[in-house]
Amino acid sequence: MNPFEERSLQLNRRAFLSKTALGLGSAALGSLLGLRCFRANDKGIITESGQGIEGVLKALHHPAKAKRIIYLFQSGGPSQLELFDYKPLLQKRRGEDLPESVRQGQRLTGMTSGQDSFPLVGSQFGFQQHGQSGTWISDLLPYTSKIADELCIVKSMYTEAINHDPAITFFQTGSQQPGRPSIGSWLSYGLGSDNENLPAFTVLLSRGTGRPNGQPLYSRLWGNGFLHSLHQGVQFRAAKDPVLYLNDPAGLGRSSRRKMLDKLEALNSMHHEETQDPEIQSRIAQYEMAYRMQTSVPDVMSVEDEPDYIYQMYGPDAMTPGTYAANCLLARRLAEKGVRFIQLYHMGWDQHENLPTAIAKQAKDVDQASAALVMDLKQRGMLDDTLIIWGGEFGRTNYSQGTLTDTNYGRDHHPRCFTMWMAGGGIKPGIVYGETDDFGYNITENPVHVHDFQATMLHLLGIDHEQLTYKYQGRRFRLTDVEGHVVKDLLA
Secondary structure, rough: HHHHHHHHHHHHHHHHHHHHHOOOOOHHHOOOOOOOOOOOOOOOOEOOOOOOOOOOOOOOOOOOOEEEEEEEEEEEOOHHHHOOOOOHHHOOOOOOOOHHHHOOOOOOOOOOOOOOOOOEEEOOOEEEEEEOOOOOOOOHHHHHOOOOHOOOOOEEEEOHHHHHHHHHHHHHHHOOOOOOHHHHHHHHHHHHEEEOOOOOOOEEEOOOOOOOOOOOOOHHHOOOOOHHHHOEEEEEEOOOOOOOOOOOOOOOOOHHHHHHHHHHHHHHHHHHHHHHHHHHHHHHHHHHHHHHHHHHHHHHHOOOOHHHHHHHHHOOHHHHHHHHHHHHEEEEHHOOOOOOOEEEEEOOOOOOOHHHHHHHHHHHHHHHHHHHHHHHHHHHHOHEEEEEEOOOOOOOEEEEOOOOOOOOOOOEEOEEEEEEEOOOEEEOOOOEEEEEEEOOOOEEEEEEEEEHHHHHHHOOOOOOOOOOEEEEOEEOOOOOOOOOOOOOEEOO
16 A cells, blocks of 8 residues: 555554544543453553452552542632631631741732731631630631540641642642643542442532632642543532543443444554554543443432431532532442542632622532531441541731721631641541741641641552653653651540
8 A cells, every 4th residue: 555545544544443432432531441341451451350440550569448538629729717717816816916936927918918918817706615626716617626635636737839730739749830640630540440330530529608719720730730631530410420431322232232332442452553552442431431420420429319417417409510519419429339539629719809808608609518528428327447537738927918807807828837627537637736836927836748648648558759750751740759758646
């Protein structure tokens, strides 16, 4: 054959195969491969298993205390000073300028660096001690307060990122720059899944009432980075079609779809023989997973069979698809089905102004459902092996952004100290770890960096963060980059 004609045929075939990826099992379904597919190799293609899907780790590095993670990410930066870090001194010195001896030359965002003054402001909401632990928690969180003895509250988190996008990217991927795999993708790559009919990594989004038009979220936050596309997170939507491109086209039956997928697999396999491109294998896996998800996803999303007391636990919003409460309930159902990493994003915490009103609404969005999720898992015997994480990308300043009045103020971004909490999954319950100064501006005890948090999280899953790596562009990458230490004081 004429070499030009041969090249033309190859290009046509590639074009065809690329277009087919827009249908059933498109990149939005990138997760696990089907049992019909390929074996493991040094590039991280997942292997077949009798039950579920295995990852590239042939064995855990040490015994795991957690089997799965539910990460309740509070996008926007919740104010630790209104929720968990009680600082009565700020009320006593309300309106006074932030002392330079406290600030110590720390950089500020462009939103407040030009202010003439930095008036200190404490929370307008009360704090009480709760549980046998005597943990101080804001009156904004009455339901969370009731489970104080289940929580491990870390008040000494810190990060280098001072703006939203790099800060969220840092938490989710270990780098402030985009392009790295997210946490869920690393876990899909390393551990695989216990359920052959659902992805290892799922994502649920909700929009809060505190600031409905707040910071956007980008799909790369649950992306696979340089890992195979089958490891990217699958977003479940609050819509008629929870997963895009999952349903069969009108007039196409199940058996016809099966025949079509078999033919596509054959064509893709031929293409792989020519190019040895592992993404072609990922495409086959996506088709197969989508086919099986056609029955498994509707079952998970159908919450009508939940008893009334469950809805009462999670609150009235649990009956409204797409709300934080509804997503918490779905998270529990996904956990029951063996999904490895369940990521919830709740937007609306970026309160630069009108904070007292906005944070009251935002806290109400999440308080009851977050506490319900912990107790629901506990009553089902699942809390011991499920790690729940609650927190945002950074904290808020102890001074007011903009004009401070008797009833109103805002807070700017503050990366040098903020609060997160964890529960279950091998975490020590009923403790407060770390401390900040009386101004709530600097860490005074037990700092925990983002990479330390990530290393500890992987440790609970039985993974040594230094050993789960992927070679790309001449170097080995990991979630914690070249840093991170397990915070052993947090372990039960």
